[in-house]
Amino acid sequence: xxxxxxxxxxxxxxxxxxxxxxxxxxxxxxxxxxxxxxxxxxxxxxxxxxxxxxxxxxxxxxxxxxxxxxxxxxxxxxxxxxxxxxxxxxxxxxxxxxxxxxxxxxxxxxxxxxxxxxxxxxxxxxxxxxxx
Amino acid sequence: xxxxxxxxxxxxxxxxxxxxxxxxxxxxxxxxxxxxxxxxxxxxxxxxxxxxxxxxxxxxxxxxxxxxxxxxxxxxxxxxxxxxxxxxxxxxxxxxxxxxxxxxxxxxxxxxxxxxxxxxxxxxxxxxxxxx
Amino acid sequence: xxxxxxxxxxxxxxxxxxxxxxxxxxxxxxxxxxxxxxxxxxxxxxxxxxxxxxxxxxxxxxxxxxxxxxxxxxxxxxxxxxxxxxxxxxxxxxxxxxxxxxxxxxxxxxxxxxxxxxxxxxxxxxxxxxxx
Amino acid sequence: xxxxxxxxxxxxxxxxxxxxxxxxxxxxxxxxxxxxxxxxxxxxxxxxxxxxxxxxxxxxxxxxxxxxxxxxxxxxxxxxxxxxxxxxxxxxxxxxxxxxxxxxxxxxxxxxxxxxxxxxxxxxxxxxxxxx
DNA sequence: GTGGTCTAGACCACC
DNA sequence: GTGGTCTAGACCACG
Numbered sequence: 243x244x245x246x247x248x249x250x251x252x253x254x255x256x257x258x259x260x261x262x263x264x265x266x267x268x269x270x271x272x273x274x275x276x277x278x279x280x281x282x283x284x285x286x287x288x289x290x291x292x293x294x295x296x297x298x299x300x301x302x303x304x305x306x307x308x309x310x311x312x313x314x315x316x317x318x319x320x321x322x323x324x325x326x327x328x329x330x331x332x333x334x335x336x337x338x339x340x341x342x343x344x345x346x347x348x349x350x351x352x353x354x355x356x357x358x359x360x361x362x363x364x365x366x367x368x369x370x371x372x373x374x
Numbered sequence: 375x376x377x378x379x380x381x382x383x384x385x386x387x388x389x390x391x392x393x394x395x396x397x398x399x400x401x402x403x404x405x406x407x408x409x410x411x412x413x414x415x416x417x418x419x420x421x422x423x424x425x426x427x428x429x430x431x432x433x434x435x436x437x438x439x440x441x442x443x444x445x446x447x448x449x450x451x452x453x454x455x456x457x458x459x460x461x462x463x464x465x466x467x468x469x470x471x472x473x474x475x476x477x478x479x480x481x482x483x484x485x486x487x488x489x490x491x492x493x494x495x496x497x498x499x500x501x502x503x504x505x506x
Numbered sequence: 507x508x509x510x511x512x513x514x515x516x517x518x519x520x521x522x523x524x525x526x527x528x529x530x531x532x533x534x535x536x537x538x539x540x541x542x543x544x545x546x547x548x549x550x551x552x553x554x555x556x557x558x559x560x561x562x563x564x565x566x567x568x569x570x571x572x573x574x575x576x577x578x579x580x581x582x583x584x585x586x587x588x589x590x591x592x593x594x595x596x597x598x599x600x601x602x603x604x605x606x607x608x609x610x611x612x613x614x615x616x617x618x619x620x621x622x623x624x625x626x627x628x629x630x631x632x633x634x635x636x637x638x
Numbered sequence: 639x640x641x642x643x644x645x646x647x648x649x650x651x652x653x654x655x656x657x658x659x660x661x662x663x664x665x666x667x668x669x670x671x672x673x674x675x676x677x678x679x680x681x682x683x684x685x686x687x688x689x690x691x692x693x694x695x696x697x698x699x700x701x702x703x704x705x706x707x708x709x710x711x712x713x714x715x716x717x718x719x720x721x722x723x724x725x726x727x728x729x730x731x732x733x734x735x736x737x738x739x740x741x742x743x744x745x746x747x748x749x750x751x752x753x754x755x756x757x758x759x760x761x762x763x764x765x766x767x768x769x770x
Numbered sequence: 771g772t773g774g775t776c777t778a779g780a781c782c783a784c785c
Numbered sequence: 786g787t788g789g790t791c792t793a794g795a796c797c798a799c800g
Contacts, residue, residue: 249708338490529744605733606758609762610766676771709771711772
């Protein structure tokens with residue numbers, strides 16, 4: 243699992259970490275039961291404050307994505323994969339819905355919006371293929 | 375022009391005001407040249423601090439959406455309507471693009487995404503018609 | 507004497523009026539002893555608040571540029587012309603000095619500054635001839 | 639970087655700070671990437687309100703002179719030095735032009751103006767050398 | 771520790 | 786009346 247942080251990005255670092263871990267779990271990059279990097283290791287590796295890592299792990303723990311195994315470290319919870327997948331779907335759905343609603347509310351034409359969507363989709367697909 | 379604030383929402387109050395004013399200008403609810411509520415009036419009406427309103431107005435002023443007429447109040451700038459409209463289009467486009475990209479990156483099938491989009495669109499249109 | 511106000515300009519209206527009256531006196535457009543427009547007339551003509559005109563006239567009066575003739579209006583004081591001329595010279599000198607000082611303090615080369623000055627002078631002369 | 643405020647001066651404190659920071663950046667007193675004093679420190683040091691410093695910093699941030707590093711402080715932006723230098727040149731040029739124009743418009747003789755300029759320049763240079 | 775936001779209340783210049 | 790500036794002091798998110 244390769245994690246990274248973007249300091250310039252407006253998103254809080256701990257939130258970036260949370261997202262990336264959830265993403266990795268949903269994708270199967272890390273599987274339930276597997277250990278994830280220790281707080282200290284990850285902090286050193288990313289050159290960030292251990293408190294920040296700790297905060298991310300705490301939230302993941304409270305969401306039952308990872309669990310603390312005393313004396314050994316943090317491991318991915320058993321039901322985590324499915325949960326992360328549905329979480330992401332739900333989140334994506336909500337965000338998509340919000341954008342569409344605002345567009346419609348501001349009087350944007352349906353066909354115009356469809357066109358924007360299709361153009362965006364093609365672009366995203368190309369971009370995705372290029373990076374993989 | 376009816377403004378409102380949602381204190382519980384994470385968004386800063388002054389930013390909510392900025393958005394709503396821009397929205398009203400883009401929609402033609404207030405037209406260029408027209409006066410907008412005075413700092414004190416709006417603060418009283420929304421039960422918030424005048425400084426918060428002031429801050430929103432100042433930023434709108436620096437973006438040349440409104441202008442200060444000394445001793446008289448704040449008025450919508452002449453070129454503001456067009457600017458607010460394009461601003462919103464650009465913003466919507468970016469947000470839509472971001473959602474699509476993340477969906478594609480997370481391996482969502484194009485047809486599945488299109489389906490979500492169409493269902494969201496229908497729902498948004500119904501919702502919009504109901505409220506108008 | 508033709509007075510005008512520029513609302514967009516940052517300078518207070520009453521100060522614009524003061525300047526323009528002094529300018530007119532210095533130029534001999536109005537001569538000592540001559541009457542100047544009444545507060546009400548001028549306010550109506552420029553579509554500004556009578557209070558603003560009043561304020562300008564009061565300050566001019568306290569500087570002994572104009573005097574109030576009871577029941578008749580405001581007139582230019584006898585020694586006003588000379589005073590306005592020297593005032594303007596002094597003011598211009600101070601402003602020029604301030605700009606030069608800041609330029610020098612910021613490390614601008616003397617020859618570079620001279621060049622800017624000469625270019626500005628030529629431009630100003632052309633502009634002045636064109637408008638006259 | 640040594641900042642100071644003059645409360646008696648008509649210029650708003652936050653604007654004085656903005657000017658001084660820009661000046662320091664243009665002069666290279668602080669270099670891109672370097673941290674500038676924290677809001678609280680500067681406020682304490684100058685015996686002014688943290689909000690006032692905050693306001694100055696926010697405006698500098700919106701002009702992309704400095705950037706906020708979350709939880710760490712404010713740092714000078716990479717492209718800031720050049721921008722501050724050109725800004726100052728432009729501003730000085732405009733102010734010089736304005737003075738010259740008014741002088742010409744008021745009928746001042748070119749040679750008389752040149753004389754004033756040269757005298758002012760010598761004086762400014764002496765003053766500058768004395769203080770350095 | 772840092773910056774970001776908000777409230778409360780004051781004084782000023784301007785119209 | 787209007788906006789513009791400032792102070793004092795609070796709470797929050799982030800590292």
